[in-house]
Amino acid sequence: MSDICTGYEGKASWPELVGAQGVDSATTIERENPNVTAIILLEGTPVSKDVKCTRVRVWVNANGIIIEIPRIG
Numbered sequence: 001m002s003d004i005c006t007g008y009e010g011k012a013s014w015p016e017l018v019g020a021q022g023v024d025s026a027t028t029i030e031r032e033n034p035n036v037t038a039i040i041l042l043e044g045t046p047v048s049k050d051v052k053c054t055r056v057r058v059w060v061n062a063n064g065i066i067i068e069i070p071r072i073g
Helices: 022-032
Strands: 037-042 055-060
Touching: 022 037, 022 055
Parallel strands: 037 055
Antiparallel strands: none
16 A cells, blocks of 8 residues: 555455455455445556555456455555
């Protein structure tokens, strides 16, 4: 997580979701922190380098399994 987001309320990362289904986990993320929107992305998808404290990128493999810790930013 970027230091820029440290003052925001709610959970900031979800290490326990690595290995879980991305679609189900996006719902969990948004339930546990209603200030963020979870975005599911296939590994290798190009993304911008900007930081948004209301976004969680959920990186999944071709099987829809989370491959890295989802975190705000």
